[in-house]
Amino acid sequence: MDQYLDTTDADWFKPRLMGVMVVISAAFVVLIVRLLYLQVIEGAEYQRLSAINSIRLQSVDAPRGLIYDRNGRLLVDNRPAFDLSIIPKDAKPVGQTLTMLSRHTRIPLVELEGQLAKYRGRASYKPVPLKSDIGRDLLAAVEVHRFELPGIRVDVRPRRNYLVERSATHALGYLGEISEDELASDVCEDCRGGDYVGKTGLERALEGHMRGKRGGRQVEVNAAGQVVRVLKTVDALPGKNIFLTIDAELQAVAEAQLVGKAGAVVAVDPTNGEILCMASSPTFDQNIFITGVSREAWQQLSSDPYRPFENKAVQAEYPPASTYKIITAIAGLEEGVIDENTTYDCPGHLRFGNRTFRCWRRAGHGTVDVNKALAESCDVFFYHVGTELGIDRLAWYAKACGLGSPTGVGLYPEGRGLVPTAAWKKKRVGVSWQRGETLSVAIGQGYNLTTPIQLAMLTAAVANGGDRLQPSLVKSIKTAEGHLVTQAQRKLVGHLPVNPTNLDLVKHGLWTVVNHTKGTAYKARIEGLEMCGKTGTAQVIGRKPGVNISEEDLAQHLKPHAWFVGYAPAIDPKIAVAVIVENGEHGSSAAAPVVSAVIRHYLLGPVPEVEEGAGVVAAVDAAGATERSN
């Protein structure tokens, strides 16, 4: 019975349906009252506001974060730029306004009309850019004749400004107008067409930090498009400031060394992995991407055979040449193929199968142990070590030393280099590994490829006793108000595959390279400082047996690349440097003096200019053919 009474039937719902109708009617009354309020009571005011579309948005660009060097020296900032634009709707008659503008500013009328034509079909209350970065003279001209120029606007926008021209260009990178693809992707949330975003280098890598947040104003304008009052303002949030690990002075020293050459210098603090300088030559002025670049200048830059846009320090891959002997020595010692006392005889060549592998020193080195082999860069010694090891064991050590993979410095793109193995060759070339090829690899030739930064990090790891560190370019990031956002940390990525005793043997070899009269880089030694290092001379063309090309006949671009990697002081090293000079011929003569100059500046301070210049020339002159290593 209870159950029966409790069930609902159609009639039970009827009063509830009436209730629903009442609620709905009440809600609609609210809507109708609001509509009457807007259209009848406030109608005339809204009519006025709509007649001239007087409420508009103006965007305010956020200043991009600044870039400082490690000592707080400003490298990149923003300068105010004045952009001229027209709002066609306010500029009526447009033709007359443009004529007046052309008369006052001397910008050709055709150019102005061309700009307007480019934006045809766009909503007429939106500004059309006429000329960007007009300079203060034109700004004054426009401001003076303001009332003859309705609808003409001058906006002040921050523009990127690279203060030290042509310095650290590649590490810093440059800005460019955002592309369609970047707009579609998630480079940044509130990007718009026409925005500038980082295209290369740190400008690209740190886009998220350096880009601020755009602000804006809601304004009411009069019929001539002039702001009558500001209704609402949202402040732009400036981007974060970057403090680099780079030392601007050291950077300048390195770049001075590379003037007129193609190549790269990477210096790193072996105690923490901080990059002290990163130079790539030839270079260019990034400001051209901001102010506009002429067609000829662009063509000249982009067709330059020495590839000025390439960051050779991280992108370019070269055979490591004799610098690789550090790895062959480590592998040989660790695998027990050689020890401190192992000696081979170097008659100047090694017969292997039906081929003859020559040592760079035709006369031979006589009896050679590992120390002398490193110091005088004896090829034959390392041919023997390589043969005993075999390619795959050697490759394992190369990889464990950090070759063949990017260092993770954070610049894009970074080369990974190449560590050849038997399996790799089979897969990529389709031919089995020839045992003779192991000999080339053991002295850093053959398929071997490394980037300068990889060798700099390897050198740093040798210098600091075996800690492989991730290189860093950013020391700290701070907000515009100076609050710390991130601070670089020493980041250990691994250890060199070598025990301390063997590493000391290798380090002693590297010491002998510079500090023994017979060492290949004796001429590059620094007075009052013990530097260690290794020369390298990378063949650009493969050596063909039986074909002998004399050095003089080689065209400039076929000359070997010069390498030098080094660190100092010998005890408790503070700096490690890798240098490549393309077609520089000999590591000892072309690259080692560059390393010396950088190290000397860093550890001993600036040298009086005259002496330094003379010193370099002397070193180059003194380094004859006999001084070259393989």
Next chain:
Amino acid sequence: MFDRRLVQYFDWGLLGLTSLIAAMGLVALYSAVTAGGPAAERVLFVKQLIWYGVGLAAMIVTFVFSYKSFERWGHMIYLGSVGLLVAVIFFGKYVGGAKRWIALGPASIQPSELAKVAVIIILARVYAKMATTSGFNLRDLVTPAILVLIPFGLIVQQPDLGTAMVVALIAASMTLFVKIQNRTLLTMAIGCGCALPLAWLFALKEYQKQRVLTFLDPERDPLGHGYHIIQSKIAIGSGMFTGKGFLKGTQNTLNFLPEQHTDFIFSVLAEEWGMLGALGLILVFLLILAWGLNIAYGCRDPFGTILCVGVVAMIFWQVFINIGMVMGLLPVVGVTLPFISYGGSSIITMMIGVGILMNVSMRRFLFEQ
């Protein structure tokens, strides 16, 4: 099998009202996509005509079979709809940061729209069985809550907060209509009253709070929603009594209105047709809602009644939220104006809703047999 009385009792009045509102919607859409906008948008008008054709077919299919079969098949419709929402997660396409659509050849469907109808049917089925005059207590509400929360959660994650909110409002309206015990209602109100401030203080992060505040008060976002609402108010207000005339709305032609063919289409209509047009549209909506309630009134079985109330709730909430939003009364949420806004899934869903009302209407006299 086919009863001639079905034709006799066919609800021509509702069809007439639906045609009237569809015509008003097409006129407003024509303005929105023709004047000022890029040429590519003009094709939307033709597409909307096609959607109305599809919607008409969906409506016919909906009323051909007795709504009694919805009760029988309600759980299958519900499962199918949830299945589609799950499919969005795997096969959906991203548009503007949200994954709401499934591509079907040249068109794409929005399963969250159809989910509204599925929720209406499943709740009507459950409530018709368990409704008592004393109302629901908390334990009774567990099953319906789960049935609603599954599609609700799936729609929230897309994310499509507007549609999710409409689903929740439909469910709440239907539940309140069937009756909740006073004591239970009080408990729930107190529970929410306590939970909200606690969530505000402890669960929400600062940026989430900012987002909620901006949602409640668009003026806090003067460069985004706040600006849109100002422009929308200018458009509506400047229409005054008779409007600026067909295709003559300046706010519309100069593209001052955001999403003028979807969420802000009421502003276009109010600018060009003034108070006469805007009030006319609101009154036609009111008439349709009253018509739907009248059908519920005449229906003799609880399922049919509750079903009609669900459809009425769906249309009501979307109309109220959308028009309230563009007039600056309510927060900015992406809810379309039924029959008027551009959008295939929206049109088809609304036409299915009309089909359900017609279905119940034309079978009210058959029930006794």
